[in-house]
């Protein structure tokens with residue numbers, strides 16, 4: 301197929317990866333099997349030797365998992381995808397596949413908290429050192445790169461302040477200095493942002509969030525080229541074993557079918573909420589890429605299709621006022637999860653960022669009055685009414 305014959309995003313999301321079996325099923329089947337049967341001893345030997353393709357054992361490959369991998373690879377525009385048991389095991393697998401003792405990694409300071417624990421507490425033990433830089437400061441990235449740097453790692457937009465990195469500029473920097481760029485695309489998903497097309501080498505997902513979309517399963521994935529992902533990352537997963545279960549793969553496979561519709565609806569709700577919050581008494585600042593006041597608003601519509609589904613805001617009165625807003629809600633769920641049809645509300649300073657020292661939190665811009673909302677798919681008027689209960693007086 302030529303480029304122009306390529307099906308559109310929604311078609312790929314619905315049609316890729318399913319090879320109908322002899323049972324003529326319309327919906328994708330779940331292959332709940334740990335192993336596979338060979339026609340003969342000779343065939344078993346040939347499969348184990350890698351001389352003929354085919355399934356051997358579900359730690360290596362499973363047809364339902366493969367359908368999810370092929371579908372996500374198509375949506376991200378990558379040659380290969382490897383599914384993992386969680387987003388964290390996707391990040392671990394990338395590190396194990398690409399890094400060795402003595403290597404150095406440059407990471408955005410504003411990545412998911414557990415990612416920094418993985419790098420600082422565990423990878424450091426194996427001689428891999430990490431430097432942290434500010435996401436939106438290209439000079440900082442350039443200065444932090446050393447001869448031993450192998451990988452630049454970032455998430456954009458950031459959690460919870462929705463800062464953005466210029467992916468293309470950082471991909472160019474990485475390649476000019478002999479490094480790879482990995483982007484955790486959890487917040488935008490390929491429906492809003494495709495880092496590989498902007499030059500990134502690897503895309504990482506926590507499928508737990510928007511790919512599932514209804515808060516049911518934990519899982520992850522890595523997307524990239526055949527060598528890095530299809531061989532190197534796959535080698536780690538099949539050996540170390542954080543493989544995705546076929547049931548979870550099936551949930552994500554079905555989640556992808558509605559991904560674009562949901563992401564556009566999450567973003568519409570978030571844009572409406574951000575604008576509404578700007579006019580509320582007691583709200584001193586709203587963080588959302590879709591607002592013209594956002595420092596990197598120029599990247600919206602260019603790098604990412606919309607502002608995304610996460611809105612953060614600050615209330616006057618610090619922790620007490622923030623907790624009052626959170627505790628006054630009757631519908632919105634008080635939970636740190638995101639990417640769900642249900643709107644969630646979090647106080648980052650005392651939960652997701654609670655392990656930082658007050659100085660570290662201040663440096664990261666996480667104030668005591670900050671609240672993060674992952675906007676779900678309920679009616680905007682109901683989300684606003686729920687927040688209004690604790691705002692104002």
Ligand SMILES: *Cc1c(COP(=O)(O)O)cnc(C)c1O
Nearest residue numbers: 386387388412484486506508519
């Ligand atoms: C949740 C999350 C992860 C970790 O994913 P799990 O599926 O919980 O292991 C990594 N990165 C980002 C941006 C996340 O939000």
